[in-house]
Ligand SMILES: Cc1cc2nc3c(=O)[nH]c(=O)nc-3n(C[C@H](O)[C@H](O)[C@H](O)COP(=O)(O)OP(=O)(O)OC[C@H]3O[C@@H](n4cnc5c(N)ncnc54)[C@H](O)[C@@H]3O)c2cc1C
């Protein structure tokens with residue numbers, strides 16, 4: 001078995017067949033000197049669906065990813081430590097009052113992007129969030145209409161065979177999820193009891209892992225290693241759900257291919273990308289370039305691509321590239337139950353309450369949800385040492401009680417702030433590229449939201465009979481912002497079609513286009529927008545407007 | 547490589563099984579039907595009504611006992627299905643409650659009684675069999691009660707989620723069905739030689755036909771619920787929610803309608819439903835292969851995959867339906 005990190009696997013006209021050990025599938029290859037219709041940088045929640053749909057609509061597409069092309073059946077060990085290989089661990093500088101801990105919690109590096117190790121929670125935005133400035137009084141309006149998004153959410157859910165409840169208790173009506181929700185584990189039931197005691201609705205969580213066979217994916221086996229790479233392919237990551245489709249439709253994927261700079265020509269349009277693969281820098285010519293590297297790497301690449309014509313970086317006439325970085329608050333309340341819970345069984349977030357995303361009777365902006373938890377032992381030790389300061393004998397005793405632990409964790413909306421941003425540091429990385437500096441501070445609203453959530457989570461846990469509760473007060477997770485979409489070139493980087501205002505053949509299609517981040521996990525929204533973008537590109541191409 | 551349709555061995559297996567099913571159906575349809583005593587005109591076109599005139603009632607006690615034995619066979623088929631199914635399911639549940647062995651004992655006894663009854667061509671109810679069947683009926687009722695109680699304790703109560711994943715309501719009901727059919731069989735045997743067989747004073751064919759029709763609908767409900775949980779990911783999963791309801795309706799109509807008539811369509815539909823029970827097990831065998839590790843990982847996948855022993859419940863009920871139909875066809879009661 002070859003080392004996925006040692007040398008590219010998608011070469012010589014073939015790519016790994018993720019469904020068969022040692023298997024290969026045919027892959028079309030494009031020449032570097034001939035311009036392809038689209039180069040897409042990043043193959044994650046945004047890049048994956050976009051590459052697929054563009055290829056399926058007949059465009060020539062090359063998808064680049066700095067990460068390796070994993071074979072889930074062979075490469076993924078049931079080992080928390082070994083799976084560090086999935087994360088983007090390149091050097092980054094973090095500062096601000098609340099520096100974001102970067103790595104496993106928020107960035108992946110693999111064909112399939114962060115979805116290879118994401119927790120599969122697949123939620124829709126509350127419709128009002130697309131107009132949070134005009135309807136709710138904070139943040140910024142999206143240039144998208146929620147009804148159109150509702151259609152694209154449906155498409156994304158079908159493409160990913162989301163397993164969800166028969167009826168979802170919040171928001172406008174949505175079509176039935178393609179697969180039924182998974183059985184809830186002990187931790188999910190405790191959340192449900194707590195929610196019922198608070199008078200909140202709760203639901204089994206819609207998840208991107210199948211509850212019945214789908215194609216060559218077997219149903220989930222509930223071993224709970226989802227965030228360390230699912231070794232069964234039950235999980236519908238982009239690596240499993242989209243990339244094979246993309247290859248079948250004639251796209252090329254280049255793994256272990258780090259894009260360092262986007263080139264622009266005399267007319268100011270993008271002409272292609274410089275990328276590092278197999279030990280040297282190369283250049284791929286392209287008629288369009290789409291950046292889909294997520295909220296840190298996307299602005300970094302745009303800024304690193306500065307040239308004489310665009311001294312502040314590409315697509316940056318608004319000065320907003322890298323600004324309005326948002327993360328989501330990810331605080332938790334943990335405790336123990338008298339009975340065994342075995343919270344590590346199954347996907348980690350099997351039940352959810354979105355109550356405070358839909359109830360506006362609170363004195364701060366934004367919303368949050370919370371979900372059942374199931375950290376694996378090493379992560380749990382980290383929580384115990386970090387939040388409780390346990391060590392030595394005490395830690396050992398508490399760990400013995402692992403099967404009785406239970407908890408809930410929030411996903412909370414943080415507000416956009418121009419001073420939370422990604423800039424370039426002077427240091428360079430292994431490719432000789434300037435590394436990102438990530439500056440982040442929580443605002444008063446962010447803190448008020450967290451305090452509210454911790455209080456409600458704590459009460460609900462206690463009402464559910466959880467003892468010895470304690471709070472994890474400082475965690476954050478998903479990222480968004482840094483290349484926001486909007487309807488005005490002065491206050492946004494891209495338009496509703498994810499097309500940059502400044503350079504008509506440069507697009508951004510990932511989590512960085514979010515003007516606000518909402519109180520739910522972002523990937524389904526990213527994928528839905530990518531599906532929409534592919535349709536818009538086709539429509540524009542048909543009208544000769546590319 | 548398949549993101550929406552299975553490829554490789556699984557696809558081949560599905561194709562082979564589907565082909566075999568069609569062939570089996572054709573073979574069944576071409577088979578020379580065993581002509582009833584009073585009707586020598588065999589038809590190759592079962593869906594064409596062969597005879598408009600009512601058949602001559604034979605009032606034959608042998609036929610009554612034969613019908614009773616068929617019912618024993620039906621009861622035994624269901625008992626066997628329940629026995630293996632509950633053994634697997636309750637093993638999966640680690641027999642965490644002692645009561646979980648009850649269905650195993652009850653289904654085993656029901657199976658034994660049924661084997662005994664199938665071989666027994668004497669008239670008159672058999673006390674031991676009667677007791678076993680009555681106990682099976684009761685076990686099923688109590689089991690259903692238990693399962694309902696379990697669901698009610700879960701957060702969400704009678705929600706889809708709990709209907710999908712908590713102790714299934716339909717499973718204990720199946721052992722009741724076995725008991726019911728056996729019990730009816732014993733009642734049938736209690737009829738005197740020259741009269742038209744009755745149960746509790748009602749024409750036996752009608753009673754058995756109606757009860758079987760209801761049993762079929764209940765079983766359809768169970769299969770429908772579980773196949774909905776599986777999101778009907780394979781089109782074949784629609785078969786048990788489309789074919790048996792029609793069988794139940796046809797049988798119900800026969801049971802309530804005019805007796806003493808040939809019902810070839812009903813008969814054939816019931817036969818196909820009986821076949822479907824076994825085909826279903828075939829599909830479930832493929833379904834097990836579609837779980838992680840396939841059959842190499844049988845220890846786990848037999849427990850987690852679709853239940854292989856469950857579908858023959860349809861076979862058992864269809865056999866009972868055929869027995870009832872025989873009685874209905876042979877005995878005009880008005
Ligand atoms: C542990 C964890 C759990 C999560 N759980 C959930 C969840 O349950 N639900 C949910 O909705 N979201 C979840 N998320 C978040 C979700 O995974 C991300 O929001 C989403 O994947 C972001 O999509 P993206 O397309 O913007 O970027 P990504 O999916 O991160 O993809 C970006 C890709 O671009 C590549 N790349 C970047 N720069 C370059 C470059 N210069 N050259 C070449 N390649 C490059 C990277 O290698 C990466 O593969 C989770 C994230 C993590 C880390």
Ligand code: SF4
Pocket residue numbers: 209219220221222223224225226227229230231232233234235346347
């Ligand atoms: S619990 Fe399910 S989704 Fe998670 S790693 Fe295991 S099989 Fe994959």
